[in-house]
Amino acid sequence: MMFPSTAKHDDAFTSRLTASQQKAVFHRDGPLLVIAGPGSGKTRVITFRIAALIDSGVPPQNICAITFTNKAADEMRQRAFAFSASAGAHISTFHSLCVRILRRYSEFAGITPNFSIYDDSDQSKCVKQAITDCNLNTTDFSPARTLDAISTLKNKLIDAGAFENQADDFFSKTLSKIYSRYQQILKDLNAVDFDDLLMKAAFLLENNPDVRSELGHRYKYLLIDEYQDTNHAQYRIAKALASAHNNICATGDPDQSIYRWRGADIRNILDFERDWPNAVVVRLEENFRSAPCILEVADRLIANNQSRKEKRLIATRPPAGKVVIEPYEDEVEEAFGVADNIRRLVDEGTSLSNIAIFYRVNAQSRAIEEAFIRSKIPYQIVRGVEFYNRKEIRDILAYLKVIVNPADKVALLRIINTPTRGIGKTTIDKVQDYASRRNISLYEAIRAVSQISNVPQSTAAKLTAFLNMVEGFRKNDSGLVAEMVERVFTDSGLEKSLIAEGADGKDAAANVEELISAAAVYDKQTETPALVDYLQQIALFSDADAYNASVERVALMTLHSAKGLEFDNVFIVGVEEGLLPHERSADNDDETEEERRLFFVGITRAKVNLFIAFAKYRQIRGQTLRTIPSQFLFELGLSFSESAERNDNGYLKSTIDNRQSTISNHQSSIINHKLSPRFHRGDIVVHKKFGIGTVKDFADMGDNSVVTVAFNTGQTKSLALKYAKLTKL
């Protein structure tokens, strides 16, 4: 079979497949694992594989591909469709697939199909309630930490009942009580949290052989991208789905695992061959994305991770571009430095859409934004969920949630007096009290307000008017979301109250208009649009989904959101101790290694030029603090420390006017090639900084040789030979 070369697609997709890629693409039945470094075409292999399966006669609806983000799913869908009639193939994230399964087989999961999906703030309200219900206070049991603990349990598929059985100490027993209560609250509200989606789907599949077999036959081929970041629940779901046929194909890179904190279990990919006997393993080691100098620093950095199988990144692109480390005085200087570099790139003819800025924490975007506004550089902040977190948007969505799922008390409490309609705390308390005594939902209690003795007639009338309004919305639901949002906006009085607010309200109203437009797009693109489906879809939106590659703007995003993307020019800012690696991972080697992988992911997004920046001082929580350059900078094998020292001595002036001199000093950190000597195990060596040590290992890679030395100080370091300044004793 041949893929059309005449197609009008981007080069990456029309260029030839390598022998290894072909092996993966045309593999027919049975388990397949594609272990591949960054820029090696993993996602491309999955996309082509979908096309190849269809070409060989597999009906599209028998294919299920799982991606990491909705955005990635959209792209894969489009590309697969360009090469084959793939319409009907299921391509989505794990979470979306679970929503689909839970909606279809809801009765097996103990919920109704109109369930609400709760985000952190909704979850937080429920867990606070659970803590209070257990006669505990939220100072002893912090809601955030409790939720974290519950989330970890759910990701391991330990439900409240199972945890109760294994809880043996005081803390676990208390946590177990909160966990049970929390689940009961969610059940009463017909709501699930993100982790429930996975846990409930996993249990549903495992406990119902009929459902499992039905879905196994529906999805005869299962393909999973970014497998290194799957958690235990996702692993069990995959296992259950593929158990009927073993046609599971996973692609991933252990070096790019960056979601351990969210329950991702790297063992899933490491143990794939054990879990799936006879698995065919294909390794893709060639990198088609980045210039050799970028791969060199990436390779050297990741070599510092101890718990890692060595993997090569073989450059295929011709030498080009550069890697630069730039020291700055503070975050403002850093931001203007980035802006200056961008201006220079633009002068050279670079398109703004080929430039991205990555940072560790979202708060770092502010300084960059301010500099870009002042420098008139168009940018987009890739933060998809932010829009949906705006007060006015959450208000509208709460109305929609109540319309779809009246049991959703969190949403109901949000809108019952928004905009204000004279239903205050005392009234709500009375109705809630009645509801809990009768064991009915708050919504039902409002319906029965005339029965509640201590609610005055005038207040009861207000409640009834509110109820009638919501009922009116429910009766007039055509399924078209835009229509409903518009009706809710006007009829609820939200529009009126926003207009009354003045300028701020005007902005808010404009946001609602934007929501209406987005909903109209959904209505248009969806075969059978429905409010339930819309709400469940937008609940699963991620930051990365907001990235728009087609606009002429510089992209600003976190390192986590950068996963799966690539840009000609990449800036990584704030590479300092405490930020990258983040302080929260300081005393834990595993977490430090994950931070290193995160940096690795960022670096390997760059195709041509990579700019790494750090600041000497940084404002953190209002205080200006002296920083220390990240340990990772030393591991890149660039002679940046020299320029940093010079920086320390005040050699580099920190005003924008002097940026020219700053840049020329950076020349010293641009990689240049020279021959390096060879070392052997046992050689005694001297290092300028670490002193005397013994060579433990020598990876002979010519120019890129890496030598591992156990220094007498007790630390063992892997050093890039050509920069390490090692001398044999």
Next chain:
DNA sequence: GCGAGTTATGTTTTT
């Protein structure tokens, strides 16, 4: 019941 003003509190990454 409402909203302005004050006080506490919490700070990573995200499906």
Next chain:
DNA sequence: CATAACTCGC
């Protein structure tokens, strides 16, 4: 520092 939560006077 920034926002959420809370208090208190109207």
